[in-house]
Amino acid sequence: MLDVSRVQKELAECNRDQAISGVGIALCDGGSDLSHLTGTISGPVATPYEGGTFRIDIRLPGGYPFEPPKMQFITKVWHPNISSQNGAICLDILKDQWSPALTLKTALLSVQALLSSPEPDDPQDAVVAQQYLRDHQTFIATARYWTETFAKRISVDIEEKVQKLVEMGFPEDLVRSTLKSVNGDENMALEKLCSS
Amino acid sequence: MASDDDPASSSDLEASASAAAAAAAAAEEEEEEEEEEEDAAAEEEESETAEEAEYYFSDNDDAAEETVLDVLADGGEEECHWSVSSVRVITKESLLAAQREDLRKVMELLALREQHARTLLIHYRWDVERIFELLEVKGRERLFLEAGVSAIENKGRVLSSSPCPITCNVCFDEVPPSRVSEMDCGHCFCNECWTEHFIIKINDGQSRRITCMAPKCNAVCDEAIVRYLVSARHPEIADRFDRFLLESYIEDNNKVKWCPSVPHCGNAIRVKGDICCEVACACGIQFCFSCLSEAHSPCSCLMWELWIKKCQDESETVNWITVNTKHCPKCHKPVEKNGGCNLVACLCGQAFCWLCGGATGRDHTWSSISGHSCGRFKEDQEKRTEQARRNLYRYMHYHNRYKAHIDSLKQETNLKETIQGKISISENKESKIKDYSWVTNGLNRLFWSRRVLAYSYPFAFYMFGDELFKDEMTPQEREMKQNLFEDQQQQLEANVERLSSYLEKDFQDFSDDLVMDTMSRVINLSNVVDRLCKQMYQCIENDLLYPLRTTHNIAPYKSKGLEKPSEVSICWDSCQSSRSTRTCQEDRCPTSESTANGVAEKTVLGKRSEAQLQGSSSSNNGGYSSSSSSSSRKRDKIDARTGPTFDLNMPP
Numbered sequence: 116m117l118d119v120s121r122v123q124k125e126l127a128e129c130n131r132d133q134a135i136s137g138v139g140i141a142l143c144d145g146g147s148d149l150s151h152l153t154g155t156i157s158g159p160v161a162t163p164y165e166g167g168t169f170r171i172d173i174r175l176p177g178g179y180p181f182e183p184p185k186m187q188f189i190t191k192v193w194h195p196n197i198s199s200q201n202g203a204i205c206l207d208i209l210k211d212q213w214s215p216a217l218t219l220k221t222a223l224l225s226v227q228a229l230l231s232s233p234e235p236d237d238p239q240d241a242v243v244a245q246q247y248l249r250d251h252q253t254f255i256a257t258a259r260y261w262t263e264t265f266a267k268r269i270s271v272d273i274e275e276k277v278q279k280l281v282e283m284g285f286p287e288d289l290v291r292s293t294l295k296s297v298n299g300d301e302n303m304a305l306e307k308l309c310s311s
Numbered sequence: 312m313a314s315d316d317d318p319a320s321s322s323d324l325e326a327s328a329s330a331a332a333a334a335a336a337a338a339e340e341e342e343e344e345e346e347e348e349e350d351a352a353a354e355e356e357e358s359e360t361a362e363e364a365e366y367y368f369s370d371n372d373d374a375a376e377e378t379v380l381d382v383l384a385d386g387g388e389e390e391c392h393w394s395v396s397s398v399r400v401i402t403k404e405s406l407l408a409a410q411r412e413d414l415r416k417v418m419e420l421l422a423l424r425e426q427h428a429r430t431l432l433i434h435y436r437w438d439v440e441r442i443f444e445l446l447e448v449k450g451r452e453r454l455f456l457e458a459g460v461s462a463i464e465n466k467g468r469v470l471s472s473s474p475c476p477i478t479c480n481v482c483f484d485e486v487p488p489s490r491v492s493e494m495d496c497g498h499c500f501c502n503e504c505w506t507e508h509f510i511i512k513i514n515d516g517q518s519r520r521i522t523c524m525a526p527k528c529n530a531v532c533d534e535a536i537v538r539y540l541v542s543a544r545h546p547e548i549a550d551r552f553d554r555f556l557l558e559s560y561i562e563d564n565n566k567v568k569w570c571p572s573v574p575h576c577g578n579a580i581r582v583k584g585d586i587c588c589e590v591a592c593a594c595g596i597q598f599c600f601s602c603l604s605e606a607h608s609p610c611s612c613l614m615w616e617l618w619i620k621k622c623q624d625e626s627e628t629v630n631w632i633t634v635n636t637k638h639c640p641k642c643h644k645p646v647e648k649n650g651g652c653n654l655v656a657c658l659c660g661q662a663f664c665w666l667c668g669g670a671t672g673r674d675h676t677w678s679s680i681s682g683h684s685c686g687r688f689k690e691d692q693e694k695r696t697e698q699a700r701r702n703l704y705r706y707m708h709y710h711n712r713y714k715a716h717i718d719s720l721k722q723e724t725n726l727k728e729t730i731q732g733k734i735s736i737s738e739n740k741e742s743k744i745k746d747y748s749w750v751t752n753g754l755n756r757l758f759w760s761r762r763v764l765a766y767s768y769p770f771a772f773y774m775f776g777d778e779l780f781k782d783e784m785t786p787q788e789r790e791m792k793q794n795l796f797e798d799q800q801q802q803l804e805a806n807v808e809r810l811s812s813y814l815e816k817d818f819q820d821f822s823d824d825l826v827m828d829t830m831s832r833v834i835n836l837s838n839v840v841d842r843l844c845k846q847m848y849q850c851i852e853n854d855l856l857y858p859l860r861t862t863h864n865i866a867p868y869k870s871k872g873l874e875k876p877s878e879v880s881i882c883w884d885s886c887q888s889s890r891s892t893r894t895c896q897e898d899r900c901p902t903s904e905s906t907a908n909g910v911a912e913k914t915v916l917g918k919r920s921e922a923q924l925q926g927s928s929s930s931n932n933g934g935y936s937s938s939s940s941s942s943s944r945k946r947d948k949i950d951a952r953t954g955p956t957f958d959l960n961m962p963p
Contacts (some may be wrong), residue, residue: 118482120482120484121482121483122484124483160452178507178511180481181504181507181508181511182511208526212527214524214525214526214527214528215481215500215504215508215524216480216481216500216525216526217526222528254621261946267600
């Protein structure tokens with residue numbers, strides 16, 4: 116009994132100004148299930164997350180929008196309020212402060228705001244929070260390293276790999292689909308391409 | 312105890328003969344100063360205890376008789392104490408009436424509509440005094456804001472008259488104004504979305520605080536709108552919503568608790584003042600208001616919890632274990648010898664000698680164990696097994712006495728019927744004695760003091776044991792206090808037994824003189840036992856528990872036993888409720904007229920209810936059971952004022 120028309124309106128509304136807001140929502144894996152979406156947020160400027168693109172798994176319960184959406188980072192991120200293990204987000208509006216008048220876009224914007232202003236006193240990840248409070252320099256460095264490693268590689272590396280494989284003489288669309296099927300592993304993709 | 316063996320009875324015969332004469336004469340002298348006789352009685356007892364340490368029995372008959380007659384004459388006054396009783400039963404039917412009083416106070420003093428008063432009360436757990444305190448501290452605006460009450464009326468905007476459709480910010484649909492509802496906070500959404508929101512919240516168990524759908528809006532939704540919208544789609548959910556609101560008075564209220572009876576009687580109990588007390592429900596069950604288990608004073612709740620657990624774990628097996636087992640010197644578990652020679656092997660692998668309990672090797676013959684001789688005294692092992700044994704004996708000591716008194720209580724409860732029979736025989740006899748209320752009163756005193764006595768044993772077990780207060784008292788201190796306590800306990804015990812023996816006499820066959828004698832003794836003993844109970848409680852509260860670092864609250868001693876609480880009757884505050892319903896009827900239709908009157912009305916109502924508040928609080932202070940402060944010393948004073956006991960109720 117998901118309110119389909121509302122979700123569709125939200126998707127259209129959100130993706131209209133994705134370039135400006137820095138948040139976007141798409142159906143998960145190009146499927147047709149409106150209750151399972153993937154959101155993307157760009158790392159806020161002047162934070163260790165700058166330049167990264169973070170993917171968030173969104174699941175809409177049957178009672179949406181009267182019940183809050185379930186959101187979880189897919190991209191690994193080093194942040195006091197986000198689990199470094201499973202990407203769970205500690206954010207009040209995703210729990211008891213959810214209001215039916217909020218939207219997925221506003222929720223994602225809140226997550227983005229959370230990235231720029233962590234609340235270490237109410238942590239999801241105690242290890243990260245302790246580091247944030249006691250050794251801020253290391254925290255910044257780790258967060259930046261994680262952004263470089265996890266939030267950039269997919270978008271940057273994939274293009275390089277595609278280019279490499281295309282130069283080897285494989286057609287581009289085949290290269291892309293093969294890379295996707297092996298989760299971006301260049302060697303396995305090459306093997307697969309050669310054997311096909 | 313048989314009356315013939317009673318050492319005191321023969322010496323008291325002479326005195327009691329004069330008691331009969333005194334009783335007849337004293338009828339005219341009812342207007343005696345009570346204090347005087349109490350003092351006299353106390354003095355008399357002190358000298359008495361010196362001579363006759365075993366019993367705490369006063370034979371100052373004049374004083375006793377007068378007290379009795381005073382009490383008989385003052386029956387009307389006793390009734391008054393009952394009506395002041397602070398404990399009330401709330402049934403399903405009276406649940407609404409029970410909250411009327413609180414709602415009315417808040418509505419009148421703050422000039423609120425009923426639903427807003429309810430929201431406020433739910434948020435502050437039905438603590439009216441706290442609301443008024445916070446009103447001083449925080450001010451009206453903040454008080455309301457935190458509770459989610461929108462006092463600012465935004466009804467100025469008239470939605471339905473505007474013709475253009477409104478976009479609902481939840482479903483993003485355009486809806487005509489007729490299908491939109493606005494809350495007190497000014498936020499409006501379409502009825503479809505509101506209904507969905509309400510149903511989800513009610514199903515989620517949040518009926519008492521359904522907030523507005525707007526982000527960050529803390530306002531609690533208008534219960535009338537919730538009811539109206541939800542009942543249109545799911546009447547049964549709307550009913551549930553109503554019930555949740557109603558039951559908030561029990562669930563979200565420190566002063567009201569469900570009766571713990573199984574199967575549940577459907578009642579709840581409300582107390583005033585100190586919530587550390589014992590209460591009786593209309594269904595007959597008596598329970599501790601703090602922990603909801605059976606009434607256990609003078610044990611504290613923690614002591615009782617530990618004791619119950621210990622009894623469940625140990626009582627049935629404890630006898631068998633002490634008789635048939637020895638403790639393994641290694642794992643300290645009890646080991647049973649199932650045959651063979653005196654070398655016993657525990658399951659843990661340790662072999663030990665059955666004779667002395669000491670650890671041994673395994674090499675043995677039928678008559679001896681190699682390297683082991685029981686003749687030699689080995690202090691260490693001896694000490695450890697000794698300690699275990701002592702702990703067990705200590706527990707058994709207290710448990711046996713506790714159990715004995717509980718058993719006596721059960722047997723004496725059967726006595727009630729027998730005694731009723733004796734009374735009816737006596738009343739039909741040719742005799743000048745017609746009033747036999749002293750028998751039932753004495754019997755009730757017996758039940759109540761027997762109960763106190765029984766629970767004083769688990770109390771002593773923990774008070775003077777190592778489990779709870781080992782570090783809080785030096786051994787010397789503990790011994791001193793234990794002596795003090797046990798002395799009181801002994802005196803109480805002796806007198807309770809004496810009372811019991813007198814009540815078991817076949818007074819229906821006695822001559823008038825003998826009946827008078829028995830009567831004076833029963834009355835006398837009842838007073839003595841009551842006083843001893845009070846003293847023991849004083850000792851427990853002031854000398855034993857008060858100096859401890861950890862707080863152990865016990866329910867105060869109630870001379871009259873646990874009062875059967877009266878029900879919150881609908882007629883009891885009918886005069887008030889009629890007014891409040893009128894007020895809320897006025898409020899139900901929020902016309903601009905009523906809001907304009909609001910200010911003027913507020914001052915008038917405010918003054919009136921302030922006076923009422925003062926009135927009720929002063930009457931409270933004078934009342935018998937308003938032991939609102941937890942200070943035990945204060946409690947004693949109040950109890951001491953209430954004089955001898957009459958209306959004791961039966962144990963369950």
